[in-house]
Amino acid sequence: MEAGALSNPVLRARRNLTDRIGDPLLRGLSGLAAALAVVVIAGIVYEVIHLAWPAIQQFGAGFVTTNDWNPVTKRFGAAPFLYGTVVTSFIALLFAAPISIAISIYLTELAPRRIMRPVATLIDMLAAIPTVILGLWGILVLGPFMRDTIEPALHSVLGFIPIFDGDPSAFGYLTAAVILTIMITPIITSVTREVFETVPDDLKEASYALGATRWEMVRQVVLPYSRSGMVGATILGLGRAIGEAIAVAQVIGGASLINASLFHTGGTLAAQIASQFQNSAGLQKASLAYLGVILLIFAVIVNVIARVIVQRGKIEDFQVTETEAAAL
Amino acid sequence: MSKWQSDFSSKSEITVTYGAIGSGGGIEQITSRTVDFGASDAPLTEEQFEEANSQGEVEQIPWALSGTVPAYNVKGAPKNLKLNGEVLAGIYLGTITSWDDPAIAKLNPGAQLPSTKVTPVYRSDGSGDTYAFTNYLSTVSPEFESKVGTATQVKFPTGVGAEKNDGVAAAIGQTDGAIGYVGLAYAASSELSVPLVENSAGAFPEPGVESVEAAAAAVEGIGPNNEISLAELPSTAAGAYPISTYTYVIVPLETEKAAEMKKFIEYAITEGQSYGPDLEFAPLPKQVVAADKKAIAKIGG
Numbered sequence: 001m002e003a004g005a006l007s008n009p010v011l012r013a014r015r016n017l018t019d020r021i022g023d024p025l026l027r028g029l030s031g032l033a034a035a036l037a038v039v040v041i042a043g044i045v046y047e048v049i050h051l052a053w054p055a056i057q058q059f060g061a062g063f064v065t066t067n068d069w070n071p072v073t074k075r076f077g078a079a080p081f082l083y084g085t086v087v088t089s090f091i092a093l094l095f096a097a098p099i100s101i102a103i104s105i106y107l108t109e110l111a112p113r114r115i116m117r118p119v120a121t122l123i124d125m126l127a128a129i130p131t132v133i134l135g136l137w138g139i140l141v142l143g144p145f146m147r148d149t150i151e152p153a154l155h156s157v158l159g160f161i162p163i164f165d166g167d168p169s170a171f172g173y174l175t176a177a178v179i180l181t182i183m184i185t186p187i188i189t190s191v192t193r194e195v196f197e198t199v200p201d202d203l204k205e206a207s208y209a210l211g212a213t214r215w216e217m218v219r220q221v222v223l224p225y226s227r228s229g230m231v232g233a234t235i236l237g238l239g240r241a242i243g244e245a246i247a248v249a250q251v252i253g254g255a256s257l258i259n260a261s262l263f264h265t266g267g268t269l270a271a272q273i274a275s276q277f278q279n280s281a282g283l284q285k286a287s288l289a290y291l292g293v294i295l296l297i298f299a300v301i302v303n304v305i306a307r308v309i310v311q312r313g314k315i316e317d318f319q320v321t322e323t324e325a326a327a328l
Numbered sequence: 329m330s331k332w333q334s335d336f337s338s339k340s341e342i343t344v345t346y347g348a349i350g351s352g353g354g355i356e357q358i359t360s361r362t363v364d365f366g367a368s369d370a371p372l373t374e375e376q377f378e379e380a381n382s383q384g385e386v387e388q389i390p391w392a393l394s395g396t397v398p399a400y401n402v403k404g405a406p407k408n409l410k411l412n413g414e415v416l417a418g419i420y421l422g423t424i425t426s427w428d429d430p431a432i433a434k435l436n437p438g439a440q441l442p443s444t445k446v447t448p449v450y451r452s453d454g455s456g457d458t459y460a461f462t463n464y465l466s467t468v469s470p471e472f473e474s475k476v477g478t479a480t481q482v483k484f485p486t487g488v489g490a491e492k493n494d495g496v497a498a499a500i501g502q503t504d505g506a507i508g509y510v511g512l513a514y515a516a517s518s519e520l521s522v523p524l525v526e527n528s529a530g531a532f533p534e535p536g537v538e539s540v541e542a543a544a545a546a547v548e549g550i551g552p553n554n555e556i557s558l559a560e561l562p563s564t565a566a567g568a569y570p571i572s573t574y575t576y577v578i579v580p581l582e583t584e585k586a587a588e589m590k591k592f593i594e595y596a597i598t599e600g601q602s603y604g605p606d607l608e609f610a611p612l613p614k615q616v617v618a619a620d621k622k623a624i625a626k627i628g629g
Contacts, residue, residue, distance in 0.1 A: 072477035139490075139498045147503075167445070170502055171488045254452025254489020265488050275491055278350025279454025279480055282375040285352055 048296060052289035054282075063290055069256030069272070071280075076287035078294055083258045084266040085298070087173050088248065089241040091262075092180035097234045099181075100188035105218055108196040120193065127186035135250030138179045143170030143251060146178065151263050166261030171253030174262040176271075179247050184237035191236060195229030196222055228310050235306035242298055245274035269295045329367070331603045336595050342588050351454065351480070355380050358578050364585050365592075366578040367391075369456020370480050371555035385581045388553045389623045390574035391596045393610045395512040395540040396460040397571070399520035401500045402427050402507075404442040410435045412526035413468025413570070419507060420448050420465060421472060422486035427505060435526070449499045449508030452489030454480040460558075460573035461509045467559035509571075512540065513608035529566040539569035541610040550619050572610075579627055586628025593624050 049056075055063065059076065066077020103123065107116050151168035158164040169175075199222050207217040223230075245268075253265025254275060269291045277288050333344045346367075349357075354366035355376050361383065372380060372388055380386045398416065400409070405427060415431050418424035424431060428441040451458045459480045466473035476482050488506075490499040493514040500506040500520055507523075512535060515522055524532035533539040543558050546565035550556055558572045577596070579589055597620045601611040612620070 068483075070483040071481040072479050072483065136498070139495065140502060144502050169447075169488065171490070171499065249452065250491055250495060254450075254491075255487075256483055275453040275489075276481060278352055280352045281355055281373070281379060284481070 045296065048289055048292045052286055052293050055286035055290040056293075058283065059287070059290070063287070064294065067258050069267075069287075071284050074283050076284065076290075078269070078291055080256045080258050081267045081269045081272045081291060082294065084173060084176075084252065084268040085242055085270070085295075087262070087266075088177045088180055088252070088268055089238055091174070091177035092184055092241045093234060093238055095178070095181040096185045096188055096237055097230075100185050100192055100233070100237075101230060103185075103189045104192040104196050105222070107193055109214065109218060109222065120190075123186050123189050125186075126182070127190070131183065131244060131247040132250075134179055134183060135247035138175060138247065138251035139170070142178060143175050146170060146175045150174075155263075162260040163262045166259075166263045169253070169263050169265065171251055172261075172263050172265050173252065173259075176248045176252040176266075176268070177262075179251055180241045180244060183244060183247065184240050187240055188233045188237040191233035192226070192230050195226045195233065198229075199225045228312065232306055232310045235302055235309070239299060239302050239306075242302065243270055243295070245270035249275045269298070331607070332592075332596055332600045335600070335603070336592055340591060340595070342591065344592060351376070355578070358386060358580065359383050361580060361583075364579070364583060364589060368576050368578060370459035370573065371551070371553065371576060372578065373479070377553065380578060383580075387579050387581055387623050387626055388555065388576045389579065389593060389597075389620050390554055390556055390612070390616055391577045391593060391600075391620065392575040392604070393540060393544050393572065393612055393616075394575070394608060395535055395543075395569055395572040395610075396457040396464075396509050397512050397515035397535045398461075398507060398509045398523050398525065399497070399500055399515055399518070400507040400523060401504065401520065402442060402444055403504050404440060404444075405521075406436070406439050407521050409439070409521070409523045410526065410532050411523045413465060416525070417465045417469035417472040419446050420450070420484055420487065421469075421475060422448075444505035447503050447506040448484070448487035449496050449503070449506050450484050450487055450489055451492070451496060451509075453491055455492075456480060456573060456575065457493070457509055457511050458482065460571055463557060463573070464559045464571045467557075511608075512536070512572075516608050525570055527565065527568050527570040528561045528563045529568070530563075531566040533567050533569050535569050535571075537605045537608060537610045539567055540572040541613070543568035543570065543572050544574075544610060544616065545613040547613075548615060550616070554619060554623055556616065574616075581626055581629070583628065590624050590627050593620070593627075597621075 055076065059066065063076070064078050064082065066075070067079040068075050068077045069080060070076070107120055111119065147168045147170040151174065154164045155168060203221050203225065204217055207221045212220060248268050249271035252267055252271055254267055255265035256267055259266055273288050273291055273295070277285070280288055329346055333346055337343050351368045354368065355372070357363040358366040358380050359382055398411065409432070411432070412435060415424060415435065418431060425446055426443050427446060428443045433439070433441055459478065462476060462482050463478045466476070466478045476484060488499055490496045493510045496508045496510055497514065497518050497520060500508045510518070515535065522535060524534065526532055533542070542565060543561055546562050546568050547556060547558055554576070556574055558574070559570070561568045561570060577593055579593070583589060597612055597617055604611050
């Protein structure tokens with residue numbers, strides 16, 4: 001039947017016609033879509049730098065180290081927000097990475113299938129909570145809990161370290177970091193889970209056959225095999241943490257000075273832009289755009305690091321399989 | 329604004345569309361003339377004026393009037409605590425740190441005041457309420473003026489920043505010992521305790537449309553760009569609420585829609601004022617309506 005259709009000269013002619021138009025059309029359209037993405041990114045970068053130009057001219061590189069943000073005196077600097085971004089993202093990663101890896105190990109290696117599906121779905125749903133809602137929950141529930149329970153406990157045990165010194169507060173770096181942890185855990189979990197699922201069963205079985213316990217198998221097979229994937233997932237979470245604006249702006253307390261205490265109010269690059277851009281003009285607006293430039297550079301650096309690590313991981317994996325092949 | 333919009337459209341068959349995009353975007357769009365008018369919760373700063381005037385002159389016209397109200401949450405403290413400008417300035421400068429501070433006790437003789445720590449809450453986003461509040465504090469306290477100043481966004485040396493009125497209200501509600509400031513309309517609809525703030529007559533008027541109206545009526549001075557500060561009240565105005573501010577409309581003088589714009593602003597400052605009290609806006613005083621009419625006449629040459 002198919003052969004008959006092909007030999008039908010009319011159909012063949014028609015197919016040739018669609019082929020002739022179809023291929024270039026596909027190439028043209030998909031190329032256009034790709035070009036559009038490039039143009040949009042270039043446009044955004046140009047626009048942000050253009051907007052930031054007055055501040056770049058005024059403050060130069062010293063902007064990065066200036067520990068001030070005063071709309072009245074028109075002295076602006078990125079240091080308080082750069083510090084806040086680094087501190088909150090770092091703490092969030094410190095919590096989220098181990099939690100996510102533990103969840104993924106449980107879901108892929110330990111949990112019965114009946115539990116695995118619903119739990120995995122619930123964790124994915126955590127990522128779907130609008131950040132504004134998470135921020136509101138931060139103000140009403142998490143913040144007071146941090147202030148009344150967690151922070152006093154940290155203070156009484158570790159108060160001699162400056163970062164745990166100071167008055168407990170519902171708003172501040174630590175509350176923001178916990179909100180970020182909740183936000184990035186689902187992302188890191190879902191990627192690490194997928195990575196763990198790609199560990200070949202024969203490797204795991206081989207490990208068991210050698211007498212490994214489940215923990216030994218996870219430690220010696222699953223984790224090393226997935227190393228680059230886990231790092232990639234963590235960096236993905238870091239990217240999200242650095243860029244999150246709304247929820248952080250709601251709970252960090254909008255202060256524009258560096259403060260050693262994690263209980264103290266502060267700010268982050270993204271949160272500062274989100275809360276002040278709408279009502280700013282002149283040099284302040286340019287300075288906010290300058291914060292945006294720094295945020296962009298930050299994001300690019302994180303992305304490049306992730307790519308390098310994942311790429312290197314791939315090569316290593318490949319080498320492993322080659323040596324395995326040689327051994328065989 | 330949305331009330332004016334629908335009411336004016338039905339009466340004049342001129343459609344008004346309005347979007348709240350923030351004053352930064354508003355001034356940009358006025359400058360590029362992509363919109364016919366803008367509104368600002370605070371008089372434009374010099375910098376903003378420069379930007380707005382760069383493509384032809386604009387006129388700033390006060391067209392609505394409302395108050396900013398401090399609110400607090402202190403367990404064990406009485407409702408309607410009496411406070412004054414020095415105390416509020418001290419709280420926001422970080423020099424008054426506990427609720428049983430002698431300065432507060434002196435204003436509230438006989439009141440039981442707990443030793444709870446004071447947590448000042450401020451708006452971390454730009455806001456007309458921040459403008460009204462800092463304008464008031466800068467007027468009563470030279471120290472506040474030199475250390476913080478007046479603007480829609482300032483750098484407070486202490487306290488907690490929260491987003492929008494509801495963020496401030498939530499932060500106050502969740503923190504024992506917190507004090508903040510919100511718009512009059514917001515304060516009226518929330519259950520926060522509101523202090524009575526002393527005015528220059530030494531009286532403690534209740535914040536509300538009447539006391540804001542009394543404050544506006546008592547101020548005669550109108551600036552070269554029709555800007556009016558309601559922070560410096562005459563000591564004769566006993567019923568005047570000390571923390572209030574105007575909202576302004578910004579219109580280009582040269583506009584194709586001059587006739588329609590004139591009609592709309594005229595409507596807003598006269599007929600439109602009748603909707604104010606329901607929304608916790610006070611009606612404009614006579615002298616401001618008169619000044620506004622002169623300003624409206626300039627639109628369209």
